Amino acid sequence: MRAVRKTMKGAIAIEKVSKRFPLAGNKEGVLALSELSLSIAPGEFVAILGPSGCGKSTLLRLVASLEQPTAGRVTVNGAAPNLVSGQHALGVAFQDHALLPWLTVHDNIALPFRIAGRRVDESAIARLIELVGLGAFGNARPRQLSGGMRQRASIARALVLEPEVLLLDEPFGALDAVTRRQMNVELQRIWSARQITTLLITHSVDEALFLADRVVVMSGRPGRILREVAVPFARPRDPSVMRSEKFHYLVDDLTQALEA
Amino acid sequence: MKQTFLGALGIAIFLAAWEVIGRTRLLGISWPPLSDVLEMLGDPGRLPLFERALGATLQSTALGYLWGTAAGLVLAAVAHLAPPLRRGSDRLAAVLNSVPSIALGPIFLVVLTRESTPAAVSSIHVFFIVFVSVSSGLQRATPAHRDLFSVLGADRLRRFWRLELPAAVPSLVSGLRLAWPAALIGAIIGEWFGAPRGIGILIINAMQNFQIVLLWCAVLLAVGTSLFFYGLLTLLERAAYSKFG
Numbered sequence A: 001m002r003a004v005r006k007t008m009k010g011a012i013a014i015e016k017v018s019k020r021f022p023l024a025g026n027k028e029g030v031l032a033l034s035e036l037s038l039s040i041a042p043g044e045f046v047a048i049l050g051p052s053g054c055g056k057s058t059l060l061r062l063v064a065s066l067e068q069p070t071a072g073r074v075t076v077n078g079a080a081p082n083l084v085s086g087q088h089a090l091g092v093a094f095q096d097h098a099l100l101p102w103l104t105v106h107d108n109i110a111l112p113f114r115i116a117g118r119r120v121d122e123s124a125i126a127r128l129i130e131l132v133g134l135g136a137f138g139n140a141r142p143r144q145l146s147g148g149m150r151q152r153a154s155i156a157r158a159l160v161l162e163p164e165v166l167l168l169d170e171p172f173g174a175l176d177a178v179t180r181r182q183m184n185v186e187l188q189r190i191w192s193a194r195q196i197t198t199l200l201i202t203h204s205v206d207e208a209l210f211l212a213d214r215v216v217v218m219s220g221r222p223g224r225i226l227r228e229v230a231v232p233f234a235r236p237r238d239p240s241v242m243r244s245e246k247f248h249y250l251v252d253d254l255t256q257a258l259e260a
Numbered sequence B: 001m002k003q004t005f006l007g008a009l010g011i012a013i014f015l016a017a018w019e020v021i022g023r024t025r026l027l028g029i030s031w032p033p034l035s036d037v038l039e040m041l042g043d044p045g046r047l048p049l050f051e052r053a054l055g056a057t058l059q060s061t062a063l064g065y066l067w068g069t070a071a072g073l074v075l076a077a078v079a080h081l082a083p084p085l086r087r088g089s090d091r092l093a094a095v096l097n098s099v100p101s102i103a104l105g106p107i108f109l110v111v112l113t114r115e116s117t118p119a120a121v122s123s124i125h126v127f128f129i130v131f132v133s134v135s136s137g138l139q140r141a142t143p144a145h146r147d148l149f150s151v152l153g154a155d156r157l158r159r160f161w162r163l164e165l166p167a168a169v170p171s172l173v174s175g176l177r178l179a180w181p182a183a184l185i186g187a188i189i190g191e192w193f194g195a196p197r198g199i200g201i202l203i204i205n206a207m208q209n210f211q212i213v214l215l216w217c218a219v220l221l222a223v224g225t226s227l228f229f230y231g232l233l234t235l236l237e238r239a240a241y242s243k244f245g
Helices: A056-063 A081-086 A106-118 A124-131 A147-159 A177-192 A205-211 A239-243 A247-258 B001-021 B035-044 B047-081 B083-098 B103-110 B115-136 B143-151 B158-190 B201-206 B212-244
Strands: A012-023 A027-038 A045-049 A069-077 A090-094 A165-169 A197-202 A216-219 A223-230
Touching: A012 A056, A027 A056, A027 A069, A027 B143, A045 A056, A056 A165, A056 A197, A069 A081, A081 A090, A090 A147, A090 B143, A106 A124, A106 A147, A106 B158, A124 A147, A147 A177, A147 A216, A197 A205, A197 A239, A205 A239, A205 A247, A216 A247, A216 B201, A223 A247, A239 A247, A239 B035, B001 B035, B035 B212, B047 B083, B047 B115, B047 B158, B047 B201, B047 B212, B083 B115, B103 B115, B103 B158, B115 B158, B143 B158, B158 B201, B158 B212, B201 B212
Parallel strands: A045 A197, A045 A216, A090 A165, A165 A197
Antiparallel strands: A012 A027, A012 A069, A216 A223
């Protein structure tokens, strides 16, 4: 069992959720998710692994209240996701960093405070800029940064309001393999310091195993859960974990499950 | 570099052709040589006349430009924030634009004064261009940015101020650039309805008295002023795109 958290907030419950998207020229539409159930405990890090188009991003968008389920129910802290986002209690990072090009790194990270109508906590921003290794770049604009640096800024922005739930939709999907590995190591370090309930969507088996407490493998259309694996590595995790035999075994095992 | 050279060469050829056609009377006496036009423009005795005319026209243009921009910006923002008003405001803008300003002139003359008609016609021209560019600009925020604001729980107004309005700045500035020549034309047309002075009045008077060189002076002044401000606004547009684009 991990260290006890200060507040036991941030449970996510997905109950028999189906999602159907309308499709031109087709009455049935596309069934992206079919009666999927998953519950995530407060402070747990769950990675969803699946092939492209398996509905894993749709799952995250339901939790983020960017989509509504066709059937079933999604709750965060027992409440509807749109109420939770209205309380500014969600943090999010997408594959597209979605930094505003007209704001500096500092102002991008301060944006959640302004959207929430709260006083901008300068010391929290300064700490986060340091934490994600952008100390010298607070006044830079996103276009002046590398892809990896933009994703760091976007993760700092996701964390700045100390959200109850962190939603990560392939945040490192557009990065090269080396940068991606570095970012995973950093995210692991950052996350270990806070342990916020996290839902990570990825198609990288290594990434899922290195970061998560539990890995959920999804099947292709319609999206269903194929397997769930509890990750046995203790935290904080050193990158050397990725070279262990146990890690390689799990990678092979999950890769096979993905290909099934 | 090569482009600049070719551009300069093109302008030089055009000016030389103007001079030659004028000197040889190739197109008759209504086409004076460039040197005659420039000579009159530089004539110290005529300077006060040109200054008064250009000053009056620029004042009307600037007023029309400001009012038109403000009206276009406000109506586009209101229509964006209150969707039920959107269709109505689109129609209003389209109708205003489809009425020729020549037809609006007499109405302004009755409702307003002779002095303010140029600015009014000018503002109508500007209004439509700014309204259209801001309306489309307010739709330009990317889906990823919209998603971000939704997840962070942004309300309608904060989404507008922090996302949609800044994302509309490049469109707005492009509109402002295109609106400047339209504003100037509006002011000149407006002057034809009896303004006491201005480039439009100079054009009409020169035409009626068959002062061909003076007519060309007035046209050259209008074109030069238009190009000068257009150039300035192009620089502003580049800056806006590099910051907000």
